[in-house]
Amino acid sequence: xxxxxxxxxxxxxxxxxxxxxxxxxxxxxxxxxxxxxxxxxxxxxxxxxxxxxxxxxxxxxxxxxxxxxxxxxxxxxxxxxxxxxxxxx
Numbered sequence: 001x002x003x004x005x006x007x008x009x010x011x012x013x014x015x016x017x018x019x020x021x022x023x024x025x026x027x028x029x030x031x032x033x034x035x036x037x038x039x040x041x042x043x044x045x046x047x048x049x050x051x052x053x054x055x056x057x058x059x060x061x062x063x064x065x066x067x068x069x070x071x072x073x074x075x076x077x078x079x080x081x082x083x084x085x086x087x088x089x
Contacts, residue, residue: 014062015040018069025070026077043073050075 019036022043031039047068051057058064 010062011041012037014066014069015044017066018043018073021066021070022073022077025074026081039073039076040069043071043076044069045072046076047072 015037016033017040019031019038019040022039023031023036044065050072051068058068
């Protein structure tokens with residue numbers, strides 16, 4: 001698999017925006033720019049695994065991908081907060 005420089009920039013941008021949105025929704029202080037990118041990209045993986053199993057499809061393009069990734073990142077942050085915070089949301 002080959003990822004071009006442009007694809008890598010798009011992946012990082014989507015991850016950053018999704019991680020930032022998830023941090024704002026979950027009311028966290030964020031994990032910094034690198035942490036937000038990682039959470040956003042991990043959220044995209046969570047959403048890409050979970051949504052098709054539930055039959056949810058939101059379309060193609062940059063904006064739906066950011067929404068898709070942000071929802072996955074929110075789910076991921078809620079799970080992390082449950083595990084780390086002893087069950088408190």
